[in-house]
Amino acid sequence: MRNWKLLPAFVAATLVAVVVSYVAFYFVFLDFFVDLWWFRSLEFEPYFWLRLLYRFIFSGAVTVFFFAVFMFHFWIASRYLGLNPPDEVLLDDGKRKRFQRFAEIFMSGSTKIYTPVSLLLAIAIAVPFYLQWEQALLFFFGNASGVIDPVYGNDVSFYMFAYPIYILIQKELLITATLVLAATGVLYWLEHIFVPNQSKEFPLGAKIHLGALFLFVVAFVIWGYLLERFSLLYVDSNEPVFFGPGFVELHYQLPLIWLEIFFVVAIAAAALFYVFSERHRSKVPAVLATLGLLSVGGLKHTHSIPEMIEKFIVKPNFTRTESESMLSNIDATLAAYDLNNIKTIDFQVNLDATKDIEEWSTKKHFENIPVWDREFLIDSYMQLQGIRPYYVFPTVDEDRYFINGHHQQVNLAAREVNIERLPKEAQNWENKHLRYTHGYGAVISPAAQDAGIPIVWYLRDLNMSSEVGFSVTHPDIYYGQEKYQYAIVPNNLTVKDISSSRDSSNYEGKSGIPIPSYFRKMLLAFYLRDEKIFFSPNISNQSKVLIRRNIDERITALTPFLHLDKDPYLVVDKDRLYWIQDAYTLSNYYPVSKPAADDYLDGKHKFNYIRNSVKIVVDAYDGDVDYYISDPKDPIIAAYNRAYPGLFKKLKDMPDQLLQHLRYPRDLYYMQMKIYAKYHQRSPELFYEQAETWEYASVDGQSVLPYFITMDFDRCNDEEEFVMINPMTPVHRDNLSMVGVAGTMDPINCDHSYQPGLTIFKFPKAVQVNGPSQVNALIDQNPEIAAQFTLWNQQGSEVRKGRMVILPMGNSILYVQPIYMLATKTRIPELARVIVSIGNQVVMDKTLLAAFSRMKDLFVKGASGSASGTSGDETK
Structure with missing residues (x-):
């Protein structure tokens, strides 16, 4: 019968052992060894052990630290400090022996309880540190950036590396101190309940112990308020005008935080005086300080006072009261998105494009327009x-x-x-x-x-x-998209x-x-x-x-701290094929910088700082992965480079046949221009007025996204540059405001080494420059072109307009739009015609040179916009 009673316990123990063995085998043993073999096959074994070492050093050290904290205080609380028998107990030999025996049983028995409790509490407290060990890596290996935040005067590296860890440490230490204070207080109380012949008054040692723990709690609370000051750098209450702290935050919210610190100190002093003072005990100071703290907390969370400040002080003279805040937001945002070194060219538009057409008609490799x-x-x-x-x-x-x-x-x-x-x-x-x-x-x-x-x-x-x-010697593709x-x-x-x-x-x-x-x-x-x-x-x-x-999966498994561009690209070399992947370092803690929109990267990472700091090369045949630092000034990648020596290489070490194919990342440029569309207005007055805010140009409701073009821009001795172009228009207007160019050619040496840079061709506000939608309207309004489209659409095919290419040409703006015909059955597109537009003139022909020649005739003859827009053989 006894064996039958033990059967459920035996079955339960067996099931637990099976589950533990299964988890340990599949998720610890197998994962560990397969990862080790995989990293070894890529010659990244030292990096594998280093990551493992960092992870368990940080989490293990934190667990040991918190276990020691809990264990130390529980051990002290179970010792003599809590035992306080009256004198008559100590004088009576029988009572004294009974007291000592009971006290020893209590102390030795409690050890069996508080040891596992300390371990469980330490593991629970250490879990957040284990999950954020990569941020701790930046904390230990990050260096100063040399850039100072405009509000508190700290280096921005403090916010990107130390501030997130300080928030975590403060929170966990506060929880730990509170738990230890409560647990030791309960332990002292239990000793007085269960150990006989105790006096009612706690001994001085117990009071000192609890007082010290209370001071730790107070210190961590004050540290939390000090860290709360920095949270004002990330408020969005002033959006959509600007991001970051404004007049209300700096002159109302910040003083309230200092008042909270004052009242917490007052409460702590009053409480300690009450506990340790034998005379003149009074609860009044503690009560008054507590009421003061509650009142300040109420003021912090009320909306009426900030609204009154906004209504009667800020809004009547907004640019004066908020000018410094707006300027801080502008400067920080431009720095965080690497937009400080943009070259701006005031583009003087010439309404008569005859000279530009003549010069560009004979330009070397003009036919290279895609x-x-x-x-x-x-x-x-x-x-x-x-x-x-x-x-x-x-x-x-x-x-x-x-x-x-x-x-x-x-x-x-x-x-x-x-x-x-x-x-x-x-x-x-x-x-x-x-x-x-x-x-x-x-x-x-x-x-x-x-x-x-x-x-x-x-x-x-x-x-x-x-x-x-x-x-290509090895054209096989074992690794790809x-x-x-x-x-x-x-x-x-x-x-x-x-x-x-x-x-x-x-x-x-x-x-x-x-x-x-x-x-x-x-x-x-x-x-x-x-x-x-x-x-x-x-x-x-x-x-x-x-x-x-899959190259994204491969890179993410190796370096999960890098964030990947959505558009890796192929390079064809004599030996084999390669993939080049742009990778970014991100941070959501750059002070006073506007967060990026949610439509960037995978939409899962919120950030307000970005650098294209790494170029990754993946061998499509071998699967080898090489990391090259493309922005050594980025403090985040510099920290990882110190943490993982040997993982990253210098960009100059990249093989030349790959180096000459590097390009400016399309996704990065798209996001930078979305930010710059507003933040190019650098004066607070202009920024507040938003009179020159841009947006992406659009055609038929679709935004004209950045596109690549290879062209000689007269900057490097007739050398073609591979650049990305995007046009922008004023908000809710169709005329062109600017054309942005993102290139990688070194402007000094004029070679194809990687020197990324942005150039803005800005048009005068007094001159009308047609935007893409206006040019599209000119095309649709041209009777000859419209008739030709109608004819093609009736011949078992569908006419589709391609991407509109916009190109600064001398002192004119050139528009080129391909026209495709898609067969109804096969859907294979055929390039049917090319449309060229300059000013208000539109010409369609089979080649760019032929269209240019006819466009030149239109300007020379001073033809109106009603002149023929197609070549003579369109219907053939």
């Missing part, structure tokens, strides 16, 4: 160059390559593998993981091309055919003609986790939850498991 949009090319690439059903082109990139004696802009895309496009019956384990393991090659076509002819190819087909010199599953290569399968004429399973790369033994084979089968790995006869001792093959 007329093929990557948004339209994706369908053409898929249908013309997919070739096999399992190949896809996830995206189309833009870049420049030295072709035919000059830098020419091209569109290119990687031909990646997507197993889901195979027939369902072919989507078996062997095909997914051993046979269809990788993509193959890339396609390249010029971004500039004449209309009415098929797409010109610079690199095409599975045999990597190229008439302009492209050649697709959602790749794990692959096992090389293997015993003989696979022909999946990607090329050679054996597709003959992988020669260095990456991957080796499978040298059955034991590791078994562990990998458990890790990937796939028993076929262990039983497959096609896996040999030379095989390797390739995991984390």
Whole structure:
């Protein structure tokens, strides 16, 4: 019968042991060793151990510290300080022995209780530190930035590195001190309840102990109020005018915080005087100080007084009362988003564009203006160059390559593998993981091309055919943008003609986790939850498991503290293909800087500071990952570089064939211009008026987003620059205000080393400069062009307008818009015509040079806007 009674306990213990073993095996043992093997395969093993060491040093040290705090105070409270028998007990030998025996039982018994309690409390307190250990890393390795905040005069690195950790430490120490004070107080009280013959009065030692703990609580409360002052730097109560503290925060909220500190000190002094004073005890000072603290708290949370200050003091003279606050917000925001070094050029518009047309008609490589949009090319690439059903082109990139004696802009895309496009019956384990393991090659076509002819190819087909010199030794793509599953290569399968004429399973790369033994084979089968790995006869001792093959997933697993741009791009080299990924360091603690909008990056990270501080290169064949610091002035990446020596390389160490393909990140430029659209108004008066606020230009309700162009801007000895351009208009207006240019060429040495910079071509307010929507209206209003569109739309095709290219040209603004025809059945776009517009003139032709020539005739003859806008052979 006794054994039956123990059965439920035995079953419960067995279930607990099984669950613990399962969790330990899958989430500790397996994860640890597979991660170790994976980091080792990438030659990042020292970095792996360093991250592990930092994590457990910080969390372990914090746990030990808090355990020692709890243990120390509980131990003291269980000792003699709480035992206070009357004198007659100590004189009576029998009573004294009974008292000592009971007290010893109490002290030795309580040790068994407060030891595990101390450990549990310490672990609970240490959890937030474990979750934020990366921020603690910045705290220990961060250095001063040299930039001072305008309100309190602290270095901004204090807010980015120390302030978040101080908030966490203050909160946890306050909780700890409060728990220790309450627990030791209860322990002293229990001793007086359960230990016999105790006097009513606590001994002096107990009072000193509790008083010291009380002072710790008070100190941490005061520290919290001191840190609360800095929270005023991040208030948004003055939005939408400006971000950060204003008159109310600095002259009303801040003094109230100091008053709270005063009353907390007063309460503490009154309480201690009451406890330790034997005479003149009075509760009045403590009560008055408490009422004062409550009153100040009420004033802090009331809305009526701040509203009265706003109504009667601030708003009647806003620019005077808030000028310093607005200026602080402007300066901080421009610095936080790296907008302080923008070069502004006052663009003088010449209404007569004849001279500009003549000069640019003969300009070297003028035909390099891109007329093929990557948004339209994706369908053409898929249908013309997919070739096999399992190949896809996830995206189309833009870049420049030295072709035919000059830098020419091209569109290119990687031909990646997507197993889901195979027939369902072919989507078996062997095909997914051993046979269809990788993509193959890339396609390249010029971004500039004449209309009415098929797409010109610079690199095409599975045999990597190229008439302009492209050649790749290892075109296989094992790592890319697709959602790749794990692959096992090389293997015993003989696979022909999946990607090329050679054996597709003959992988020669260095990456991957080796499978040298059955034991590791078994562990990998458990890790990937796939028993076929262990039983497959096609896996040999030379095989390797390739995991984390999506480049975003790969980089995030290596460096989760870096935030990735949404648009990695492909580089075609002679040896193999590479991916270049822009990475950012972010902070949400830059003082008085406006937070970024929610539509940037993944929308999950709130930040008000950003730097494109790292360029990451991923080998599409090997999977090797290299990190290059592109902004060494960024204090965040400098801290990580000190914390992880050897992880990051200098940008000058990047191979030249990759360095010349670096570009200004599209997402960063888009966000910077959204900020600069308002914050270019640097004087508080102009900033308050918002008379010159910009917004992205739009056409048919769609914003004209930044786009790349390769052109000679007369800045570097006839050298073409690969830049990004975006136009902006006044808010709720269609005329053009500015054209922004983001480039990377070194303006001094005129080479292709990475020197990012922004230039703004700003137009005079007194002159009307057509914006994209106005040019679009001119195109739609042109009767010849409208008639031609109507005719094409009736011939089994659909006319689509491409992206409008806007380009400063001498003292004129050039608009170029490609026109595509999409076949109704195949949906393959064809470049049909190119529209050119300068001033109020619009011309459509098959080539840019032909359109330019006709545009020149219009200006020379002084033709009106009603002149013919199409070439003579449009209907042919």
